[in-house]
Amino acid sequence: MEAPSPSKRLRRDPPSPNKRLRRDPPSPRLRRDPPPSSGPTSLPSVPDLKQNHVDLIISSFLSLTDSPSFSSSPSITNSFDRAIKKLVESSADESVQDRISDRGLRLASLLHESTKRCARKLAADRNSSSWRLPYELTVQVFSMLDKKSLTRASACCTMFKKCAMDPSCYSHIELPGSAGNRTLRRMLLNGGKELRSLIIGCRHESSKSNLSGSCLAPLSNNHGFLGKLLRSLHLYDNGWLDKKYLLRALSECSNLTELKIVGLWYFSAFAKVLDLLTSKCEHLFLEKIGYGRLTFNDATPLERNCCYLTSLSLIGFDLGDVKTYHLVKGLTKLKYLNISKTYSISGGFLSHFSNDFKGSLLETLIMRDCNSLEEIKVCEFLDFLLMSRTNFRSIQHIDVSNDRGLINDGRRCRKPKFPLEELREGRPGLTFVACFRSPSPSSSSSLSYSSSSSSTWLSPSASSSSSSESEDE
Numbered sequence: 001m002e003a004p005s006p007s008k009r010l011r012r013d014p015p016s017p018n019k020r021l022r023r024d025p026p027s028p029r030l031r032r033d034p035p036p037s038s039g040p041t042s043l044p045s046v047p048d049l050k051q052n053h054v055d056l057i058i059s060s061f062l063s064l065t066d067s068p069s070f071s072s073s074p075s076i077t078n079s080f081d082r083a084i085k086k087l088v089e090s091s092a093d094e095s096v097q098d099r100i101s102d103r104g105l106r107l108a109s110l111l112h113e114s115t116k117r118c119a120r121k122l123a124a125d126r127n128s129s130s131w132r133l134p135y136e137l138t139v140q141v142f143s144m145l146d147k148k149s150l151t152r153a154s155a156c157c158t159m160f161k162k163c164a165m166d167p168s169c170y171s172h173i174e175l176p177g178s179a180g181n182r183t184l185r186r187m188l189l190n191g192g193k194e195l196r197s198l199i200i201g202c203r204h205e206s207s208k209s210n211l212s213g214s215c216l217a218p219l220s221n222n223h224g225f226l227g228k229l230l231r232s233l234h235l236y237d238n239g240w241l242d243k244k245y246l247l248r249a250l251s252e253c254s255n256l257t258e259l260k261i262v263g264l265w266y267f268s269a270f271a272k273v274l275d276l277l278t279s280k281c282e283h284l285f286l287e288k289i290g291y292g293r294l295t296f297n298d299a300t301p302l303e304r305n306c307c308y309l310t311s312l313s314l315i316g317f318d319l320g321d322v323k324t325y326h327l328v329k330g331l332t333k334l335k336y337l338n339i340s341k342t343y344s345i346s347g348g349f350l351s352h353f354s355n356d357f358k359g360s361l362l363e364t365l366i367m368r369d370c371n372s373l374e375e376i377k378v379c380e381f382l383d384f385l386l387m388s389r390t391n392f393r394s395i396q397h398i399d400v401s402n403d404r405g406l407i408n409d410g411r412r413c414r415k416p417k418f419p420l421e422e423l424r425e426g427r428p429g430l431t432f433v434a435c436f437r438s439p440s441p442s443s444s445s446s447l448s449y450s451s452s453s454s455s456t457w458l459s460p461s462a463s464s465s466s467s468s469e470s471e472d473e
Contacts, residue, residue: 084100120157123157124159127157131159135163139163139169142164142166143168143169143171143172146174150169151164165190167190167195168194170187170191170192170194171194172196173188173191173197173198175187175200176201176202177201177211178209178210179210180211181210181211181212184211185215188218188219193229195229195230197230197231197232197233197234198232198233200234200235200236201235201236201237201240203236203262209238209239212242213240213242213243213244213245213246214242214245215245216245216246217249219249219252220245220248220252224251224252228253229255230253230255230256231256231257231258232259233258233260234261234262235260237263237264247272247273250273251276254278256278257281257283258282258283258284259273259281259286260284260285262285263287263288264287264288270317274302274305274306275305277302277305277306279305279308282309282310283311284312285313286315287316302328303327303331307330307331307333308333309331309334310335310336311334311336312336312338313337313340315339315340315341316341318342318344319339319342319344320342321345321347322349324349325349325352325353329352335364335394336362336363337362337364338364338366339367339370340367341370342367342370345372346373346377347370347373348377350381354380354391359391360392361394362392362395364395365395365397365399366397366398367400368401368402369403371402371404373406373407374406374407375407375408376408378406378418379416379417379418385423385430386419395430396431397430398431398432398433399434400434401434401436403436418432420432
């Protein structure tokens, strides 16, 4: 293709003098907003800083005390005062001045918190280097502390807090009733998979409880995850126990081997508690406050559900002889029986013991403060033990103490006749305890003399004299 010759190039005609030149309108340009002014209604702006610039500024700020011109605290204080005053006076708007003050306080708070975190980390590193016990052994030591001491130890340093938060430290929780639901919930969650035993309250707690019935709710949450881990549960009611939450928690505690409830206000809950127990339960302790009667058939829940029960304590329940017999007749593994403060029991069930439980493994029988207990029933049981030394060979301790004495021909007797000499010879391994309170300080014991005239202690090894004293009830 040939290039056009110079003569054939396009030529523009010169503009005529009668025509004006037309210029195209200028194309619109992007307008930029003016930079923010540091006027009376805005804070002074700073250039956009990167993270390393911010770190450099903070490092330089913390190094002010190393400078010779700022070696004293008043110099730095005066510099702070001048800088903040100048910044505040740069604006006449009160809202801007307040924002400047808030910004300074916020930055000071951030610097304070960062310094404290750094100090704690330094202390933890130093403690870790100087603490000779390994982590596992420290956790084992902390697990032996009560929860109050454990809380104090966790506040010492980060290393101790880490050890104190280990789930092994919360496998056995013992919490007074003065603690609240939130504290108990936090400890249960800290225990997690390591949770094994839980004790809430104490027997002689005088302070008002801060707990409520819902404190047992974590045991039934998540399909009873925590409840199924429990092996031992002790509850001392000081007015906080709720029947609904109690039964719901026990329904999830299917692996309990030990249950203790002191202060069972709701008498109707007693039968339901027995129904919820499983064959894994070996130790049962229930103490009732108030009065009420038990109603159940001959096939008791204990015989059906807790056939491996070895220790049974039912204190304050109005059982009676027949119900006591039916209650324990199927417990072939029973070694400890405490039916103290059973008001209507006379001791007639002891004769059934003699006939039906000859191969019993019972080691301890406690019947303290049973107001209807008869002297003749106790003596008949002791005679049976003397005549048949092969039966009840495991029994080692019997306690029939009563402040009001035993019943003898319808009257109270505080100095009953017991075959103590025969027991000492025929059952040398048996301890028989009968402590009675004398009606007056001047009266003395006739069966066993002691330094205190207000009580009588009977045992096979004690010297005795047989005399009786009756008192109209």
